[in-house]
Amino acid sequence: MARRYELNDASPVVVIGSGAGGATLANELAQEGIDVVCLEAGSRLTLADVENDPALMGERMGWNDPRVGAPVWLCKTVGGTTMRWSAITPRIQAHELKARTTYGALDDTTLIDWPLTLEELAPYYDKAEDKMGVTGTHGIPPSFETSCYKVLAAGGRKVGYREITSARTAINSVARDGRPGCLQIGFCHEGCKIGAKWSTLYTEIPKAEATDHFELRTNAMAQKIAHDAAGRATSVVYVDERGETHEQKARAVAVAGNVVETTRLLLSSASSLFPGGLGNSSGHVGRNYMRHVTSIIYSVMPGAVNFHKGTRQSGLIMDEQYHKPERGFAGGYFIETAGDYPESVAGTVGGWGKPVGDYLEAFNRLAGVFITGEDPPQAANRISLHPTERDRYGLPVPVLEYSMHRNSDALQRHAIQQTTAVFESIGGTDTRATRGVGPACHNMGVARMSARPDDGVTNRYGQTHDIPNLFVSDGSAFSSSGAANPTLTIVALAIRQADHIAERMRRTEL
Amino acid sequence: MRSADLDRRRFLVAAITLAGAGSGAFGPAGLRIGRAWAQGPLDSSTKETMVRMARLLFPHNAIGDDVYADVLDQAWASAAADASFAETLRQAEVALDGQGGTFVERDEASQVAALHAVERTAFFNPIHATVRSRFYNHPAVWEHLGYAGPSYAQGGYLNRGAGEVGDWLAEVK
Numbered sequence: 001m002a003r004r005y006e007l008n009d010a011s012p013v014v015v016i017g018s019g020a021g022g023a024t025l026a027n028e029l030a031q032e033g034i035d036v037v038c039l040e041a042g043s044r045l046t047l048a049d050v051e052n053d054p055a056l057m058g059e060r061m062g063w064n065d066p067r068v069g070a071p072v073w074l075c076k077t078v079g080g081t082t083m084r085w086s087a088i089t090p091r092i093q094a095h096e097l098k099a100r101t102t103y104g105a106l107d108d109t110t111l112i113d114w115p116l117t118l119e120e121l122a123p124y125y126d127k128a129e130d131k132m133g134v135t136g137t138h139g140i141p142p143s144f145e146t147s148c149y150k151v152l153a154a155g156g157r158k159v160g161y162r163e164i165t166s167a168r169t170a171i172n173s174v175a176r177d178g179r180p181g182c183l184q185i186g187f188c189h190e191g192c193k194i195g196a197k198w199s200t201l202y203t204e205i206p207k208a209e210a211t212d213h214f215e216l217r218t219n220a221m222a223q224k225i226a227h228d229a230a231g232r233a234t235s236v237v238y239v240d241e242r243g244e245t246h247e248q249k250a251r252a253v254a255v256a257g258n259v260v261e262t263t264r265l266l267l268s269s270a271s272s273l274f275p276g277g278l279g280n281s282s283g284h285v286g287r288n289y290m291r292h293v294t295s296i297i298y299s300v301m302p303g304a305v306n307f308h309k310g311t312r313q314s315g316l317i318m319d320e321q322y323h324k325p326e327r328g329f330a331g332g333y334f335i336e337t338a339g340d341y342p343e344s345v346a347g348t349v350g351g352w353g354k355p356v357g358d359y360l361e362a363f364n365r366l367a368g369v370f371i372t373g374e375d376p377p378q379a380a381n382r383i384s385l386h387p388t389e390r391d392r393y394g395l396p397v398p399v400l401e402y403s404m405h406r407n408s409d410a411l412q413r414h415a416i417q418q419t420t421a422v423f424e425s426i427g428g429t430d431t432r433a434t435r436g437v438g439p440a441c442h443n444m445g446v447a448r449m450s451a452r453p454d455d456g457v458t459n460r461y462g463q464t465h466d467i468p469n470l471f472v473s474d475g476s477a478f479s480s481s482g483a484a485n486p487t488l489t490i491v492a493l494a495i496r497q498a499d500h501i502a503e504r505m506r507r508t509e510l
Numbered sequence: 511m512r513s514a515d516l517d518r519r520r521f522l523v524a525a526i527t528l529a530g531a532g533s534g535a536f537g538p539a540g541l542r543i544g545r546a547w548a549q550g551p552l553d554s555s556t557k558e559t560m561v562r563m564a565r566l567l568f569p570h571n572a573i574g575d576d577v578y579a580d581v582l583d584q585a586w587a588s589a590a591a592d593a594s595f596a597e598t599l600r601q602a603e604v605a606l607d608g609q610g611g612t613f614v615e616r617d618e619a620s621q622v623a624a625l626h627a628v629e630r631t632a633f634f635n636p637i638h639a640t641v642r643s644r645f646y647n648h649p650a651v652w653e654h655l656g657y658a659g660p661s662y663a664q665g666g667y668l669n670r671g672a673g674e675v676g677d678w679l680a681e682v683k
Contacts, residue, residue, distance in 0.1 A: 361655070
């Protein structure tokens with residue numbers, strides 16, 4: 001079905017990664033008649049490979065290569081992290097795109113404004129929501145109200161919140177775009193068994209293949225982006241599943257490896273012309289690494305909830321997303337429902353003995369919340385390459401350094417306090433919250449867009465300031481984190497970037 | 511060693527490391543069952559100590575010792591290719607017995623105190639993470655807690671309880 005390209009054919013755009021950013025960009029380009037080769041480090045699963053088994057799917061699709069530092073939650077599989085995501089899809093707000101202007105110069109941060117406005121982004125949000133089937137948009141009904149949602153909504157209303165919705169989720173509430181409506185299976189993070197949740201594995205990828213302008217190469221681990229003497233990207237070197245090295249020539253290159261891998265590839269591609277790595281004349285590649293402020297919060301309700309029965313995340317309270325400095329911090333956050341299973345509750349509550357055992361005894365009465373909130377960029381929060389350790393591809397092991405800014409700490413405290421009030425307003429007791437740094441499922445900012453080339457890595461289209469035919473197409477390009485779960489914005493930016501690349505190619509500028 | 515074994519070992523190491531970092535709800539979900547028995551049964555005194563430790567780690571009165579023993583057997587079977595796991599269990603037994611006499615013969619308060627005394631030692635986190643994963647994925651524990659588990663084969667929870675909240679919610683609204 002799909003087209004095949006020769007390695008020495010320099011006409012295709014080479015896209016690295018097949019997740020939210022990479023596959024969306026690839027499909028949008030292919031729909032425009034632009035040839036694309038997509039390199040994916042993982043293999044291609046089918047829905048038959050998806051099972052309601054967290055550990056098995058962690059082996060089958062997780063990115064389990066060695067790393068130093070705080071855990072991240074990447075996937076090495078066609079579809080990338082869109083296989084694992086919860087599919088909550090709020091938009092970034094206008095004031096969040098003007099983070100530096102709105103919040104001022106927060107001490108010890110490297111805050112900047114995005115070099116684009118919400119007016120420019122809004123049409124692409126519309127397209128992204130249509131593409132992904134976001135509930136509550138484009139005439140799509142809201143999502144099913146799970147028990148966890150009903151509990152959160154009741155508590156939220158009781159404490160005076162008004163913006164409470166079971167919409168804003170990229171899981172089909174009804175059959176749409178050749179995919180079925182959600183059956184409330186509950187194992188969203190293990191890959192959606194029926195394809196109701198938007199994942200590029202069964203949306204963007206097959207649609208791109210149908211254009212005859214697209215080739216997907218699986219088990220293809222990119223090692224290096226090569227360039228010519230003029231400093232233009234010319235090819236991508238990758239290793240296949242047999243360990244053989246290949247070099248695909250390219251008209252342009254777009255990197256969408258999810259923040260950790262995007263950093264590693266740009267830095268690993270250092271050359272005599274670009275000794276600090278590609279796109280890194282500013283020194284910002286790998287810097288300003290953001291993870292969102294998160295917390296997982298449980299509370300024991302007076303009666304049965306059974307929060308495992310249904311979509312893992314099925315609705316949210318949006319009232320706290322705004323910038324209200326009187327709360328004692330800059331930026332805002334979302335309070336989102338979160339169902340869970342026993343092993344995960346035990347791990348999140350932590351510890352051992354009666355405090356854990358007794359909590360699990362109340363398993364079917366637990367309600368849960370996942371917080372996601374603004375995390376300002378800091379120069380010291382960064383991803384770099386280990387000086388000596390190498391993985392099985394011979395690539396330097398990534399080193400992740402991250403600590404919470406005090407603004408993030410204050411935001412997290414507030415979010416826990418508010419969520420506790422929500423739960424306890426309807427009789428919740430023994431509310432427990434994770435503090436500090438959680439595992440990052442939202443990774444952002446290591447190749448940020450900036451108006452000034454010395455402030456970041458990419459321009460307002462995700463094109464690197466240094467190399468005109470090298471693009472960044474994932475959350476790495478975020479200038480700041482905002483509060484919203486990042487995938488919708490990644491997809492909107494990728495659609496916009498595809499328009500930009502197509503237009504530049506029409507004008508033969510690329 | 512075959513590459514599949516290497517991959518599995520890498521995964522085991524990663525899962526233990528991450529579970530130890532407390533990444534429960536949004537991290538990898540722990541270890542899996544399924545390797546052939548390759549190094550004989552677990553020493554009976556070690557097993558007795560570990561079963562007791564497992565219950566103290568995750569105590570549920572309604573769950574019998576047979577379930578905790580099964581958890582240990584599963585962990586032992588799947589780690590059989592990994593000599594370091596056997597060594598970890600032996601270290602744990604020696605250390606616990608070293609906290610004032612044979613561990614299994616002491617009263618519960620003394621056993622809890624012994625566990626507290628060793629919870630920063632190297633063996634504690636791997637055992638804790640392994641037992642947690644296997645225990646809270648055990649069918650008998652799921653049944654006891656009211657967790658209904660995988661749902662796809664039954665058509666999801668859509669017509670099997672999704673969205674149902676007890677009458678309590680109407681009363682507190």
